[in-house]
Amino acid sequence: MIELLDLTLANAPTEAPRDAWGNALCDLGDRHTNLVVLDGDLANSTKADTFAKCHPDRFYEMGIAEQNLIGVAAGMASCGFVPWVSTFAAFLAKRALDQIRVVVAQPGLNVKLCGGYTGILTGKTGKTHQSVEDIAVFRAMPGVVTIAPADGNELRAAMTAMMADERPTYLRLTRDPSPVVFPSDYAFTIGESVLLRNGSDIGLISTGVQTIRTLEAADLLAAEGIQAAVLHVPTLKPLDIEGILAIAERTNAIITAEDHSIIGGLGSAVAEVLAEHRPTRMRRVGWQDTFGESGPNDALLKKYGLTAGHVCDAARAMLN
Amino acid sequence: MTTTLSMPAPGPQGLDIATLERLSAQARRHVLESVFTAGAGHIGGPLSATDILVHLYFNELNIDPANPRWEDRDRFILSKGHSSIGLYSVMAMRGYFPVSQLATFDAVDSLLQGHPCMKTLPGIDMSTGSLGQGLSPGLGMALAARKLDKTFHTWVMLGDGEIQEGQIWEACFVAGRYDVDNLTAILDYNGLPQFGWPDPNGYTREEKYDRPAEKFRAFGWHTVECDGHDHASIAAAIAAAKSTKGRPTCIIAHTIKGKGVSFMEGDFNWHAKSPTTDELAAAIDELTGDDDVEKAA
Ligand SMILES: Cc1ncc(C[n+]2csc(CCOP(=O)(O)OP(=O)(O)O)c2C)c(N)n1
DSSP, rough: OOOOOOOOTTTOOOOOOHHHHHHHHEEEHHTTEEEEEEEEHHHHTHHHHHHHHHHHHHHEEOOOOHHEEEEEEEEHHHTTEEEEEEEHHHHHIIIIIHHHIIITTTOOOOEEEEEBBSOOOSSSOOOOOBBBSSSHHHTTTOOOEEEEOOHHHHHHHHHHHHOOOSOEEEEOOOSSSHHHHTTTTOOOTTTOEEEOOOOSEEEEEHHHHHHHHHHHHHHHHHHHTEEEEEEEEOOOEEOHHHHOOOOOHHHHHHOOOOOEEEETTTHHHHHHHHHHHOEEEEEEEEEOSSOOOOOOOHHEEEEEOSSHHHHHHHHHHHOO | OOOOSSOOOOOOOOOOOOHHHHHHHHHHHHHHHHHHHTTTOOOOHHHHHHHHHHHIIIIOOOOTTTSOTTSOOOEEESSSGGHHHHHHHHHHHHHHOGGGGGTTTOTTTTTTTTSSOOOTTTOOOSSSOTOOOHHHHHHHHHHHHHHTTOOOEEEEETTTTGGHHHHHHHHHHHHHHHHHHEEEEEEOOOOOOSSOOOOTTBBBBGGOOOOHHHHHHHHHHHHEEEEEOOOHHHHHHHHHHHTTSOOOOOEEEETTTTTOOOOTOOOGGGBOOOOHHHHHHHHHHHHHTTTTTHHHH
């Protein structure tokens, strides 16, 4: 467990993770000549187009054919390239799932699966494009590392760590600008969770960009005199079991929060750990077994129960 | 005849047609014996593909069985992965592993899994088994070769039932766009998938629904037809594929499911099932008789 206790939301700049991803890919491409990017006709949405501009000779357009996209990446990986495959997570994690299983996960090929537009904030595209079950899918797939960074800085650090690692990896990306709280010199360690707030009244465990809203919740609770610990779990697999148990030990009450279905995602993962090692009261904030819809971001977060206020409500309900 | 059985020397072997035919018969025998030993496995598809596999591994592929991960090797993907035992039999004879190991087909901890796994068995260039997936990695390898300035060629064997899968046509479309001429698909066109389309005349596919060469050509591919059980015809098709520049080739190899054993030929019931002791003896009698290449060697 890494400790970063002084991160603050006050005056945090914002950055769209997809922009951070596109830029970081260019930088990684400068350093690694075996890095190639394969796109499914969405480069201007995912920001793979940034890479297409800086390394046109290593950008492969694969068209609207996601199953083939995965297969081509596997073939290139078998010849020593490190393909970063990019499309929307909704299509990557479901439409090309059997391909990922058979030619990436089972042979253990070094393909980086980048799923854009995850969670509820997908630019008014609605339920066909919102990916609510991608963590569940990849967590259940043997051998696939699963990472959901909280902000642009953590994303950049995670990508550097991914390039130094040879395992197939799913990277969960989001679309819209959000606060950047991680330091720019942050070093990401795959499998390590990050303690962002110390506190013993309740433990808030979150992943991905939902961690930003969880930090906000912790600050709101602190103003009410409730001291919450915040554990950010960017690696859903392999899971930092010790980190989760340490928070449960300290607080005896756990809330999980994620922009993903509560079935199969972080909430399920934490529940499995606690049930097996240290039964602890818990509640899961996240999508309640439902598909979404299109709408403005604030309205969606509110309707689907993902705001800082919802995390606070769950905490208060548990403490009462 | 001086056929030696383990033939691990690198590169194409330049064998004459009589020798190739003898190796094909022996490979078919291994298929049947292995499936019999395992008590399960596919027969119809492996027997249909045998001559092509023998031809590729002995006379065409630039490979080194002693160094299966050699970077410059030609790549081969058995997209119709259920024909694994056909490939394993030929790989064993080519010297990748001892022929005796075929007896472990489908057993726990065996390198010879029901469907080919590149992580398990050195010499397998891509894991397959879920139909429709092999052509895309083949395209990836062809693009990789181009990027690396390497001259290796990538071969992908498809089943005619398999190409019902949409991903095949995704790969065809994209391969056409990239003008890859270092990629060749070989369609094992035996006309019978596993169960097929029930109709009053039995289970053979009707020609009017099924013109694979036209489909491949529509995606910009070059096509050539051959008799997939005639080594001279296979050799000519391979030469035509390799001399075609600027686009990929699909070889439509006309084959017979269950080829080589009279009572298995053209019968979908032999797609996957284990022969009885008597059936095995009768089949071996037809295939090789007393001419056991391994014992002769
Ligand atoms: C995606 C997928 N669907 C179904 C199967 C089951 N299956 C295995 S072989 C086969 C028939 C294949 O027919 P064909 O491609 O013509 O092969 P061949 O006749 O040469 O054996 C089927 C349906 C599979 N392995 N993968």
